Amino acid sequence: MKRLIIITILLLTATAMVTVIYFKNLNNTTQHTSLVLRTIPNNAALIFEFNNEKEFYDIYNDNKLFVNLLGEEKIAELAALKNTLLQNSLIEPFLKQQSIFVSLHPQKNDAIDFILTTSVAKDFNAEIVNQLAKQTNNSLVITSIDIGGKQGYTIYIKEIKKRFYLITKDKYTLAGSFSKELISAYAKYDYRKEKQAFVLLSERQSTNSLANLYVNYVALSPLFEQLFINKNIDIFKSFRQSPAFAALSINYKRDAFMFSGLTAIKNEHSNGYWDLLINQQPVVNRLKAIFPSTTAYCTSFAISNPVKFEDALSAQQAKSKLKIEQAILKKIKTETSIDIKKEFKALLGTEFAIITTRYREKIGIVQLKNGSKMRAILSSISKTNSDDSGLLNYEMLPQILLGDAFNILKRPYYKVIDNYLLFCNSLSELMSYNDSYINRKFLNKTEGYNQFDGLLTGQSNMSFFIQFRNAESLFKLDLKPENYDRYTSSAIGWRNFYGAAWQFTTSDKSYYTNFCMGLKTDTTTLKDTF
Numbered sequence: 001m002k003r004l005i006i007i008t009i010l011l012l013t014a015t016a017m018v019t020v021i022y023f024k025n026l027n028n029t030t031q032h033t034s035l036v037l038r039t040i041p042n043n044a045a046l047i048f049e050f051n052n053e054k055e056f057y058d059i060y061n062d063n064k065l066f067v068n069l070l071g072e073e074k075i076a077e078l079a080a081l082k083n084t085l086l087q088n089s090l091i092e093p094f095l096k097q098q099s100i101f102v103s104l105h106p107q108k109n110d111a112i113d114f115i116l117t118t119s120v121a122k123d124f125n126a127e128i129v130n131q132l133a134k135q136t137n138n139s140l141v142i143t144s145i146d147i148g149g150k151q152g153y154t155i156y157i158k159e160i161k162k163r164f165y166l167i168t169k170d171k172y173t174l175a176g177s178f179s180k181e182l183i184s185a186y187a188k189y190d191y192r193k194e195k196q197a198f199v200l201l202s203e204r205q206s207t208n209s210l211a212n213l214y215v216n217y218v219a220l221s222p223l224f225e226q227l228f229i230n231k232n233i234d235i236f237k238s239f240r241q242s243p244a245f246a247a248l249s250i251n252y253k254r255d256a257f258m259f260s261g262l263t264a265i266k267n268e269h270s271n272g273y274w275d276l277l278i279n280q281q282p283v284v285n286r287l288k289a290i291f292p293s294t295t296a297y298c299t300s301f302a303i304s305n306p307v308k309f310e311d312a313l314s315a316q317q318a319k320s321k322l323k324i325e326q327a328i329l330k331k332i333k334t335e336t337s338i339d340i341k342k343e344f345k346a347l348l349g350t351e352f353a354i355i356t357t358r359y360r361e362k363i364g365i366v367q368l369k370n371g372s373k374m375r376a377i378l379s380s381i382s383k384t385n386s387d388d389s390g391l392l393n394y395e396m397l398p399q400i401l402l403g404d405a406f407n408i409l410k411r412p413y414y415k416v417i418d419n420y421l422l423f424c425n426s427l428s429e430l431m432s433y434n435d436s437y438i439n440r441k442f443l444n445k446t447e448g449y450n451q452f453d454g455l456l457t458g459q460s461n462m463s464f465f466i467q468f469r470n471a472e473s474l475f476k477l478d479l480k481p482e483n484y485d486r487y488t489s490s491a492i493g494w495r496n497f498y499g500a501a502w503q504f505t506t507s508d509k510s511y512y513t514n515f516c517m518g519l520k521t522d523t524t525t526l527k528d529t530f
Contacts, residue, residue, distance in 0.1 A: 033049070033099060033200060033201075034200060035119065035172070035173070036099070036101055036117055036118065036119050036173060037101070037198050037200070037214070038191040039117060039169050039170075039173055039175070039186075039189070039191055040101065040103045040115065040117055040186075040198075041103075041105065041115075041185060041186055041189045042194050042195065042198075042216065042219070043105055043106065043219055043222065044103035044104060044105055044115075044216060044219060045104055045105075045106075045215070045216055045219035045220045045222070045223040046103070046104045046213065046214070046215055046216075046223075047101050047102065047103040047104075047198065047213070047214040048101070048102045048103075048211065048212075048213055048214075049099050049100070049101050049102075049211060049212040049213070049214070050099065050100055050102075050210070050211040050212075051097070051098075051099055051100075051210075051211075052086050052087075052092070052095045052096075052098055052099070052100050052118070053097075054087070056210065056211070057082065057087075059210070059252065064492070064496065064519065065255075065256075065257060065519065066078075067492055068492055068493055068494065068496045068497060068519065069257070069494070069497075069517070071486070071490070071492070071493060072490065072492055074114075076160055077160060077162065077178060078102075080157050080159045080160045080162075081116065081157075081164065081176075083159070084139060084140055084155075084157055084159070085132075085155070085164075085176075086100065088132065088135075090128060090131055090132055090135070091128065091132070093121075094120045094121045094123075094124040094128065095118060095120060096121075098118050098119055098120065099118065099119075100116060100117075100118050101115075101116070101117040101118065102114050102115075102116055103115045103117065104223065105182055106222045106223050106225070106226045107179060107181065107182060107226075108181070110226045110227075110480060110482070110483075111179075111226070112223065112226050112227075113177060113178065113179040113182050114177065114178075115175055115176070115177045115182060115183065115186055116175065116176050116177065117169075117173065117174070117175040117186075118173070118174055118175075119172050119173055119174075120172060120173070120174050122171065122172065124171075124174075126144075126151060126168070129142065129153055129166070130142065130144075132155075139157065139158040139159050140155055140156065140157060140158070141155070141156040141158070142154070142155050142156075143156075147165060147167050147180070147183055147184055147187050148167070148183075148184040148185070148186070148187025148188045149187060149188070150167045150168065150169065150187040151167065151168050152165060152166060152167040152168075152183075152187070153165070153166045153167075155176075162178055163178070163180075164176055164177070164178055165177055165178070165179075165180050165183040166183075167183060167186070167187050169186070169187070198214045198216060198245055198247070199214075199245045199246070199247045199262075199264050200247055201247045201248075201249055201261060209249035209250060210249075210250050210252060211249070211250040212247065212248065212249050212250065212259075212261075213246075213247075213248045213249075213250070213259045213261075213515070214245070214246065214247055214248075215245065215246040215247075215248070215263075216245055217239055217240055217241075217242050217243070217244040217245065217246070217263075218240075218241065218242070218243060218244075220236075220240035221240050221241055224240065227479060227480065227483050228478050228479055228480065228483075229477075229478060229479070229480055230478060233478060234356070234408060235297055235466065236297075236299070236464045236466075236502070237405075238272065238273055238299055238404070238405050238462075238464075239273075239462070239464065239502065239504075241272075242265070242272055242274055243265065243266045244263050244264065244265050244266065244274065244511075245263070245264055245266060246261060246262065246263040246264070246513050247261050247262060248260055248261035248513060248515060249261055253455070253518075255518060255519045255521070256455055256516055256517060256518035256519065257515070257516065257517040257518075258455060258514070258515070258516050259513075259514070259515045259516075260512070260513065260514045260515075261512075261513055262507070262510050262511065262512060262513060263504060263510060263511040263512075263513045264510050265278075265510070265511075272404065273301065273403060273404075273405065273462055274511070275312065275316065276309060276312045276313055276316065276403065277301070277303065277309070277461045277462055277504075277506060278506055278509060278511075279308060279312070279506075280302075280303045280304045280305060280308070280309065280461050280506055281304035281305075281506065282302075282304070282459040282460065282461060282505045282506060283302035283303065283304050283350050283351065283459055283460070283461065284302075284458055284459045285300065285302055285351070285458065285459060285460060285463065286351065287300060287302075287351040287352070287353055287365060287367055288300065288353075288443070288444070288453075288465075289442065289444055290365065290420070290437065290442055291353070291355060291365075291442060291443040291444075292355070292357060292363070292432075292433055292436040292441065292442065292443065293436065293441045293442055293443050293445060293446050294357040294358045294359060294361075294436075294470060295355055295356075295357060295358075295443045295465075295467060295470060296356050296357055296358045296466065296467060296470040296471040296473075296474055297355075297356050297464070297465060297466040297467070297471055298353055298354065298355040298356065298464070298465050299353060299354050299405050299462075299463075299464055300351065300352075300353040300460075300462070300463045300464075300465070301351065301352055301353065301402075301403075301405070301461065301462055302350055302351045302459070302460060302461050302462075302463075303350055303351075303461070304350065306345065306348040306349065306350065307345055309348075310341070310344070310345040310348065310401075311345075313402075313403055314341065317400070324396065325396070325399075325400045328394055328395070328396055328397070328400060329341055329400065331394070332381060332394055336380055336381050338377065338380055338381060340377070340381065340397070340401070341400070341401070343377050344374075344377075344401050346369075347368050347369050347370055347373055347374050347377075348366070348367075348368065348369070349366070349367030349368050349369055349419070350367060351366075351367045352364070352365065352366040352367060352402055353365050354405050354406055354408070354409075356474070357432075357470070358470040358471070358472075358473050358474065359432075359473075360474060361424065361429040361432060361433075362408050362409060362424065362425055362429070363422065363423070363424055363429065363433050364398055364402070364406055364409055364412070364421075364422065364423035364424070365420055365421075365422060366402065366420065366421040366422075366423075367419065367420060368416070368419045368420060368421055369419070370419065371416045371417070371418055371419040371420065371421070372416075374416055374421055375388055375416040378390065378392070378414055378416070378421075381393055381394060381397075382414065385413075385427070388415055388416045388417070389413065389414060389415035389416070389430065390413070390414060391411070391412075391413050391414075391427075392411055392412060392413075392414060394411070395410050395411040396410065396411075397411075398412060398423050406423070408425075409423045409424075409425060410425070412424055412425050413425070413426065413427050413429075413430045414430075415430050415434060417434065417437055422434075443467070448498045448520060448521065449467075449498075451498075451518075451521065452498045452499050452501075452516075452518045455516045455518055456501055456503060456514065456516055457503055457505065457514050459505065460503040460504060460505045460514075461504055461505055461506050461511075462503075462504040462511075463501060463502060463503040463504065464501065464502045465499060465500070465501045466499055466500050466501075467498070467499045468494060468495060468497050468498065468499060468500075469495075469498075472487075472488075472495070475487060496519055496520055497517055497518065497519055497520065498518050498519065498520045499517075499518060500515075500516065500517040500518075501514075501515070501516050501517075502514070502515050503515075
């Protein structure tokens with residue numbers, strides 16, 4: 001009996017020691033991640049984190065995910081850095097088990113460049129960098145310089161014939177970039193004077209993750225401005241202008257980037273859909289089954305309680321300084337005796353979406369509880385063309401009834417088909433969708449859609465989807481010419497992706513988030529170089 005008690009005590013002691021060590025390592029990892037993220041300038045839109053281990057590079061060396069996402073030039077730069085610095089026998093011991101952070105930043109002249117940031121072991125010093133130049137058969141030429149008041153180095157990499165600028169931000173942090181302007185701004189950046197721009201993953205999620213993605217949604221718009229001619233491009237507009245931050249971990253998939261985690265809203269009164277949906281429950285997404293085959297990109301919403309949604313929208317609009325919504329609703333009530341807000345609230349179903357087709361058609365689709373009743377109500381406030389369609393007599397109604405995502409439909413034509421309400425800016429667009437509906441020419445009938453859709457979650461409250469092949473005709477006019485040329489001229493690039501989707505599902509005053517970007521099936525067997 002005594003022997004059994006002694007063994008039990010020893011086992012409990014050993015378990016306690018392992019637990020302490022485990023959580024100590026977790027805390028150290030989390031602390032290092034937090035410190036490194038704080039040093040990165042908060043104009044970064046995206047930060048990709050991965051562990052500098054051979055296993056990571058090996059996993060992604062048998063597909064084309066990264067090279068198609070970043071392009072051949074950027075992937076060549078990263079590959080050269082991996083071979084000459086990150087995995088160099090002199091440097092690698094100081095980076096062992098350390099995370100590498102690759103952050104994207106908009107630059108002048110419509111450029112987008114990256115900073116590589118990492119923490120290093122405390123015994124790392126400048127002499128280590130100097131020793132790199134003395135290695136046999138070295139492909140580097142290293143010069144010591146001052147960069148933004150910090151100890152820095154110009155590292156000429158012969159393999160790609162480019163200069164990489166490296167600095168020691170402090171005794172624990174190394175950072176570098178191929179842009180001298182960008183690394184100089186990084187050297188001068190004082191995070192103590194700035195707000196924290198990124199949230200962290202939970203310790204458990206970070207520990208089990210092969211790679212992580214941090215997103216600053218507000219900073220996505222400046223990034224889009226580097227790519228598109230129109231600064232107010234409506235692609236994903238509803239979420240890239242929001243005061244939100246995401247911390248997502250990767251879920252390995254051979255033919256797709258898949259990340260999941262939480263999106264946190266930093267402003268509790270962001271005055272957007274985030275506020276309107278936060279108290280809704282997740283809803284199974286079925287409306288996508290009737291999206292037209294020509295869909296280029298779309299924004300979809302799903303609500304468990306339409307009445308609560310409409311009440312929240314009315315309260316939000318009541319706080320508007322312009323008060324336009326209230327004036328229009330009052331005018332409708334005076335002229336027609338119809339309380340359109342009340343009637344619409346009673347008939348609204350659980351899903352609605354705004355779609356842009358490859359022909360730049362704008363289509364609003366709203367699920368209804370009773371299409372016949374909605375048809376009768378709308379006929380009283382419109383010029384009818386037939387029993388089930390017409391032109392609304394009043395402007396801004398879609399926006400007033402469904403929120404800002406519908407503000408591109410100023411005074412649209414409408415049509416009720418079964419239990420769906422359609423909004424379009426022209427009668428021809430309305431008839432085009434009607435043809436798609438009658439003849440079942442839907443996106444889910446096209447090649448590749450169901451495979452991609454199978455990667456997505458079945459329910460959400462807000463989602464954004466882009467189909468790259470259909471969007472290409474829009475990119476020709478919307479992208480800046482040099483960006484469109486890069487998009488179409490290379491056999492490797494975003495054209496090899498079928499589509500991308502962000503999905504947001506309410507979860508305890510935050511949004512559980514899924515991001516997916518999947519390759520077309522004929523590109524998955526090519527070999528990567530990263």
